[in-house]
Amino acid sequence: CDHCEPLFNDKPFRAGDQLQAYSCRPCQCHGHASSCHYEHALDPYPGEHFRGGGGICDSCQHNTTGLQWKPPNSPPSLHTTEEFVYPEIGGQCKCKRHVSGQQCNQCQHGFYNLQPSNPDGCRACNCNTAGTVQADITCQQDSGQCRCKANVIGLICDHCNFGFKFLDSSNPEGCTACNCNIHGSLHQFCDPFIGQCQCKDHVHGLLCDTCMPNFYGLTSMGSCWPCSCDPAGSLVGSTCNPTTGQCMCKSGVEGQRCNVCREGFYGLAWGNPQGCLPCLCDPRGTVTGPDSCDTTTGRCRCKAGVEGLHCSHCAPNFFNLSAGYGSAGCKLCPCDPTGIISGTTCDMVTGQCVCLPSRDGRDCAVCRPGFFRPASGANGCEPCECHPVGALSQTCDPETGQCDCSHPSVAGRRCDHCQELHFGFNHSLG
CATH class of the missing domain: 2.170.300.10 (Tie2 ligand-binding domain superfamily)
Incomplete structure (x- = not known):
């Protein structure tokens, strides 16, 4: 692609750039020659590509002659700069600046809207080559519509289509889809220059794909909801997980909102760095499993025969607190009711009953x-x-x-x- 074809040498070969393709221009041989060459001396505008021309037909055929073939009796065009032609170059009329053709009846490449009132003959297409197919600078001769890439619109192909952004010459389709998040955006259109989608309330991000701080649930629930973290149970300055809504709880707290004391803790309070206080239940006397401690009062759930806030001592008529008794934490006192002093109970550690003066033994069942x-x-x-x-x-x-x-x-x-x-x-x- 470094030289023009044999019949396209009306201007010397010129490499295209991002603004102009500088396509090879055809010689006006009209099918009566198989090649032509460029003569600098015959080109009235040798320094311009779209104006003038110096193509000379080689070895004219079919009983024709001349520098460029001219059909007989062709009237001059209204778009010539003079009211005559140059017979010495095959009947080529002297065209206005942006007009081409032997009769000056068509716009040059990159121009459109041929008008007698236009001193240059045609208007520039001004196609944005970043948005045209193969960086084409030509446009439709009547309307001026440039040939846009798939995702590009506009007369000169200078705007991304609705729902697309970032016009780019290296993109074969011209623009990239906005890809606005369907849950977080109001619609699928975005700013074509910066790509910012229009977000719903409490949503942000270029694609509207992230909940604002202290909101969650865009991907899992379809919209953003307040975290509602309990300030007494959540870490100071923290927010919730943007997907699940789980708040960051203090060590003694649990729950999505950090509003419930963990098993073994009670008394959720603002000023407590742990959020809740440990119950301190005595494992020997406390029922194991869920709800072993009241999360409001801290009272432990005691085994049979055990009492106290922490289930740490035996109830009356029970003794010997131990973890080895299964569902019962203390043993029943073995006192003989006939041998004890009325209204007394046994020692909660040893099980010794309070005997009448005449009785003896731990259970007061024998006589002294x-x-x-x-x-x-x-x-x-x-x-x-x-x-x-x-x-x-x-x-x-x-x-x-x-x-x-x-x-x-x-x-x-x-x-x-x-x-x-x-x-x-x-x-x-x-």
Whole structure:
């Protein structure tokens, strides 16, 4: 592509640029020659490409002759600069500046609207080569419409079509689609120069594809909604996730809006750096699982037999708080109701019941030494009352009350009289 074809040498070859194609111009041989050449001396405007011409036909055929073939009896055009032709160059009329053709009856490449009143004959197309197909500078001869790329509009192909942006000479289609986000933009049109789409409320970004700070949900919900993060439970200065709406919670807080205390925390408050306070439930006495602590009061949910704000001690009549009892945190006190002082309970650590003076044992179920439970079925224990002389000690059998007599000759439950066939028991000496 560095020289003109044989019949296109009316002007010397000239490489095109971004504004003009400088297409090779045909010689006026009218099919009576197979080639032509350019003569600088015969060109009235050798310094211009679209005006004048110096093409000489080679080896004229069909009984023709002349520098350029001229049909006989052709009248001069209204668009010549003189009212005569040059017979010495084959009948070529002297055309106005932007007119071409042997009879000066057509606009040059890159010009249109041939008018007698125009001193130059035709108006420049002024096609924007960034927007024309193959950087074409020519336009429709009557309307001046340039040949636009697919996504370009305008008489001179200087505007992107609606919904397109960034007119670019290197783009084979001229302009790029706006690609406005269908959820975040009001329509699919954008500013053709900067590409800014027209966004809905609470949406921003060149393509209207991002929620403004403190809003979320454009991709997941189709519009942007307020984050509504709880200031007491969310980190200071933070915002929510623009897709899910999840706020950034303090360590003791959870929930999308950071408005709920986590399991094991309670009392959501503005001034707390953790958001919520730890419940401090005693694991030995607290029921495990959800809702183990009231998120408002901090009261723990206690196992059977356990009480207290933190489930840290046994309830009355229970003892020995331990994690090894399953659903029960403390054991039931084993006190014998007949052997304890009324209204008392056992020690919550040892389980020792508060016994009557006559009872003994952790559960107060046995009689103390020196007491026995009568066979008559009475609930209480009675004193042994062993004779201080006739008995070896003041203790007796806890079931029968029989004292241990000091001599085989002594008899009686209390060892207070002589056996049969014996006499002389002295209450002072035995």
